[in-house]
Structure formats: structure tokens, C-alpha cells
Amino acid sequence: MATKKAKIPKDKKILITGASGIIGHAVALEALKENEVWGVARFTNPKLKKKLEDAGLKCIVKNFVDWDVESIKKALEDLPDDFDIVIDETYHTAFVTPALYERYPNVKSFVATTTGQNYIGYTEEYLGERKKFRWDESLRQPLSYFGKYGMDKVAIEYFAHHYCITKKIPTVILRYECPVITDLSLHKKGYGSWIGLKDIIDGNEIAILRNIIGRPWNVIHSTDVAIATLEASSLATISPNIFNIAGYRHYTNREMLDTMAEVFGKKVKYREFLSKAYIQYGGYYKGNFIPRTGYNYPFIYVLDKMKKYLSEPKISWRDMVEDVKCNETYKLLWEK
Numbered sequence: 073m074a075t076k077k078a079k080i081p082k083d084k085k086i087l088i089t090g091a092s093g094i095i096g097h098a099v100a101l102e103a104l105k106e107n108e109v110w111g112v113a114r115f116t117n118p119k120l121k122k123k124l125e126d127a128g129l130k131c132i133v134k135n136f137v138d139w140d141v142e143s144i145k146k147a148l149e150d151l152p153d154d155f156d157i158v159i160d161e162t163y164h165t166a167f168v169t170p171a172l173y174e175r176y177p178n179v180k181s182f183v184a185t186t187t188g189q190n191y192i193g194y195t196e197e198y199l200g201e202r203k204k205f206r207w208d209e210s211l212r213q214p215l216s217y218f219g220k221y222g223m224d225k226v227a228i229e230y231f232a233h234h235y236c237i238t239k240k241i242p243t244v245i246l247r248y249e250c251p252v253i254t255d256l257s258l259h260k261k262g263y264g265s266w267i268g269l270k271d272i273i274d275g276n277e278i279a280i281l282r283n284i285i286g287r288p289w290n291v292i293h294s295t296d297v298a299i300a301t302l303e304a305s306s307l308a309t310i311s312p313n314i315f316n317i318a319g320y321r322h323y324t325n326r327e328m329l330d331t332m333a334e335v336f337g338k339k340v341k342y343r344e345f346l347s348k349a350y351i352q353y354g355g356y357y358k359g360n361f362i363p364r365t366g367y368n369y370p371f372i373y374v375l376d377k378m379k380k381y382l383s384e385p386k387i388s389w390r391d392m393v394e395d396v397k398c399n400e401t402y403k404l405l406w407e408k
């Protein structure tokens with residue numbers, strides 16, 4: 073048995089940015105059980121703000137509209153100076169991270185969060201499907217959605233390394249993979265993993281790219297993410313301690329859809345199709361990538377460190393589907 077060295081913080085003063093996000097809110101709720109917790113976000117959902125305030129969160133409304141470290145640092149001036157732990161769960165711009173490091177140079181643990189998606193073996197053909205360009209205000213140029221997101225997350229890791237090493241600020245970098253929320257009344261973004269459910273219940277066909285039907289996800293419930301995040305905050309080091317955070321089991325897209333159907337007493341009507349990018353590049357990848365079967369999607373997500381030091385996630389995908397069925401918030405998927 074591996075020794076679990078991490079501990080959930082107790083009696084600490086914790087700042088969570090992005091505290092109304094799908095991960096941030098869950099981290100806040102867990103942290104509030106035994107700590108004083110302050111949350112910064114826009115808090116665009118009043119219901120969620122109330123839930124967090126009722127749980128004891130000190131909600132500080134901030135909208136970081138300027139795209140530079142100094143302005144964001146200035147916006148943080150009216151917050152207390154004496155946090156023990158800073159957890160950055162903002163999903164907005166990489167500049168929040170250095171602003172927080174500058175504002176809190178004496179913090180005992182800084183938790184920077186990024187994504188496992190940057191480290192999975194995506195192929196060009198898959199990314200080709202996702203190229204939707206949009207104007208990026210921080211860089212003053214158009215960028216693909218994934219490009220901007222991925223770059224921000226890489227930048228956050230570089231900032232974290234820089235401040236951790238040069239300013240000696242103990243740091244943990246968490247690369248999350250596929251967090252899921254089951255109370256869909258809290259966050260519209262949480263609908264993501266549940267999109268197929270509406271079509272399953274309505275008896276509609278599910279159109280799915282043949283080359284991603286076997287794409288596996290290490291889904292993890294937001295509460296398990298929160299526990300792992302708080303535990304990991306006790307393992308901050310110089311240089312940064314890096315963890316992949318995800319569910320231990322891979323579920324392919326097909327398995328996830330089939331489980332949803334089973335729990336709701338339905339059957340999935342699949343309509344598989346091929347993408348233009350697949351047709352263009354399929355042959356080129358022949359040999360090392362075999363999308364026709366759908367089950368050879370290149371996928372590398374190593375959880376050895378999480379398994380060694382942090383608690384095992386408790387909530388399975390089936391539990392999540394049963395929860396969303398029981399709390400009936402899946403019905404919100406029908407609302408425009």
C-alpha cells in the first residue's frame with residue numbers, strides 16, 4: 073500500500089479565484105468544512121453565489137477586464153494580505169496567475185491549475201475539427217479556441233515555475249482531466265459531459281465522429297477533484313510539484329453514452345460519420361493511428377503520482393449518471 077502523505081488543510085485561510093467555476097465552487101465547498109475561505113469571481117450565477125455564501129464563503133465580486141498583470145494585481149489590493157493557501161481556478165486569462173503570485177509572495181502554498189488536454193496525444197485531424205477562430209483580446213490577434221486555451225494553460229505553468237523558483241513560493245501545478253458536475257443548476261458549463269443525454273432521452277440519433285467514438289475520458293466528479301486539489305495543496309514544493317488529476321478509469325465516448333442510456337432505460341441510436349479531416353489525413357496516419365475501429369485513439373494520461381500521494385476518486389461515471397437522474401437537473405438540458 074502506498075503511503076498517502078497529503079492532508080486536507082485545516083484551520084487555514086484560503087483564497088480561491090474562479091470560486092464560482094465548476095471546479096472552483098466544489099473546491100470552495102470542500103475547503104469551507106474546516107477552513108476560512110475567500111472566493112473571487114464574477115459570480116454571474118446568483119443561485120450559486122447564495123449557495124456558496126450560505127456555506128460560509130466570503131464572496132468577493134471581481135471582473136478582471138484588463139489584460140495585464142499590474143491591473144489584475146491592483147484589483148486584488150482590497151483583499152486580505154494573510155492567506156496561507158492560494159488556489160487559482162480562474163478560467164479566463166493566464167495573467168491572473170502572475171498577478172496572484174505578485175500579490176501573495178509569502179503564501180505557504182500556491183495551487184496553479186491547468187489542463188491534461190495539453191499533454192494527451194491529439195492528432196492534427198482531431199484538432200482540425202476544432203479550429204474555430206476568434207479574436208483574442210489579450211494577444212490582439214485571432215486564435216483557435218483550443219490554441220488560446222492551451223497557450224494560456226502552458227503560460228500558467230511557466231509563470232508558476234518562474235515565481236516558485238525565483239521567489240521561493242511553494243507551488244503545486246494540477247493538470248485536470250474531464251471534471252464532471254452533477255448538479256446542473258449550478259453552472260451551464262457543466263452541461264458539457266451531458267449533451268448526449270438529451271438526445272438519448274428524446275430517442276434522437278446521436279451523430280458521432282467514427283474516429284472519436286472510442287476516445288477515452290478519465291472522468292472525475294467535481295467533488296473528487298476538489299478533494300484531490302485540497303490534498304495536493306499540502307504538497308507544495310520548490311520547484312513545483314506537478315500532478316495529473318483525473319478519474320482512474322477510462323470511459324470511452326461509447327461507454328459513457330451507453331451507461332447514460334442504461335440508467336435512463338433507453339438505447340443509444342448511433343449514427344457514425346467520418347470527418348473531412350479524417351478523410352484527408354486518415355491514410356497518412358495509417359500504421360500508428362487507426363481511427364476506423366475507433367479504439368486506438370492515442371491516449372496517454374499517467375496517474376501514478378496521484379495514486380501514490382492522493383486519495384482515490386470515489387464517484388464512478390455510473391454514480392454520476394444516477395445522481396443527475398435523481399436530482400433531475402438533467403431537465404435543464406431542455407432549456408434554451
Ligand SMILES: NC(=O)c1ccc[n+]([C@@H]2O[C@H](COP(=O)([O-])OP(=O)(O)OC[C@H]3O[C@@H](n4cnc5c(N)ncnc54)[C@H](OP(=O)(O)O)[C@@H]3O)[C@@H](O)[C@H]2O)c1
Nearest residue numbers: 090092093094095113114115116135136162163164185248
Ligand atoms: N472544466 C474542465 O473541463 C477543465 C478541464 C481541465 C482543466 N480545467 C482547469 O480547471 C480550472 C478551473 O476551470 P473551470 O472549468 O472550473 O472554469 P469555469 O467553470 O469556466 O469557471 C471559471 C471561473 O473564473 C471566473 N471568471 C471568468 N472570467 C472572469 C473574469 N473576467 N473576472 C473574474 N473572474 C472570472 C468565473 O466566474 P463567473 O462564472 O462567476 O463568471 C468562474 O468562477 C482552470 O484552470 C481550467 O483550465 C478545467
